[in-house]
Amino acid sequence: MLDEFKKVAIYMEGHIYTDYGKMGLGVLRYLKNDIVAVIDSQNDGKNTKECLSIERSVPIVKNLELAISKGAEVLILGIAPSGGKIPKSWLLIIDKAISKNLSIINGLHDTLSSKYKNKLKDNQWIWDVRIPQFIPKIASGKAAKLNNKRILCVGTDMAVGKMTTSLEIYKWAIENKIKTSFIATGQIGITITGNGIPLDAYKVDHACGAVENMVLQKSNDDWVFIEGQGSLLNPGSTASLPLIRGSCATHMILCHRADFLTLRDYRHIKIPDLNKVIKLYEDLATACGSYPKAKIIGISLNTSKLNSKEAKNAVNSLETLTNLPVTDVIRYGPEKLGLAIN
Secondary structure, rough: OOOOOEEEEOOOOOOOOOEEEEHHHHHHHOOOOOOOEOOOHHOOOOHHHOOOOOOOOOOEOOOOOOOOOOOEEEEEEEEOOOOOOOOHHHHHHHHHHHHOEEEEEOOOOOOOHHHOOOOOOOOOEEEEOOOOOOOOOOOOOOOHHHHOEEEEEEEEOOOOOHHHHHHEEEEEEEHOOOOEEEEOOOHHHHHHHHOOOOHOOOOOHHHHHHHHHHHHHHHOOOEEOOOOOOOOOOOOOOOHHHHHHHHOOOOOEEEEEOOOOOOOOOOOOOOHHHHHHHHHHHHHHOOOOOOOOOOOEEEEEOOOOHHHHHHHHHHHHHHHOOOOOEOOOOOOOOOOHHHOOO
């Protein structure tokens, strides 16, 4: 877990504006630590506030040396390439960071701890976020017997805003004095909160049990947000079903990119009518009545690629189509969805 007093730099070379930069963007938006620099030579001299829809203003620098000169003590690898492998091109900056006494936070499947264990000084560490910390029992559906509200974000695709939506409504719930908790299930959420389960690093047989274990630990909270992963529509995703089964969700929020007509990485796969997607998730979650009647209570619409007028039109159009509350939690706030949970 990252000490809250450590100063952080984020490596985002070439990916400030791409979906693969979601690790860095999530850290920029939610990490409480002092972030002293973002490393991206393509945007050297700018700051994050002028480049992104994020209030936090962090200088963007061209190299690690400048980040260290600003006080960086920890380097976060802020890019999430497809498949979670560390590109060979990163090894130079990782080697340099280790030699300069920085600690590393790595959210990818490829681990670094064993590779560098003999090079670390006493005050250095490497946190491979995607290493499971426990082996759970096989899931048994116990979460279905809980009396709280278990809120899961599901998606029409990868990287459409599931974690962001959960965290924004979670913050809203806290502000409204609701006894609530957030369960991180991916590398960004775990890095931000300091705990959780790296769901996609668990064996298939253990994934539902890992989710169930975490949900049962939060049984005394009135609302429990479970960070969503993947999509039932995506051929490369196996993460959604363990989250649905392990949590026995009572409420779901559908997350969608307003500018997407097809899947991001599979353009030959069209996103169906959202009413059909809603029915798919509800039918699967309930499983013919075997589990609690989980309903999609609203839609979180990512309008980041649209202008103001286009965004409002997209929200209004989708509300008319689905008869559900729709909002962009970053652009307009999460209240509409928070009230729908009540």
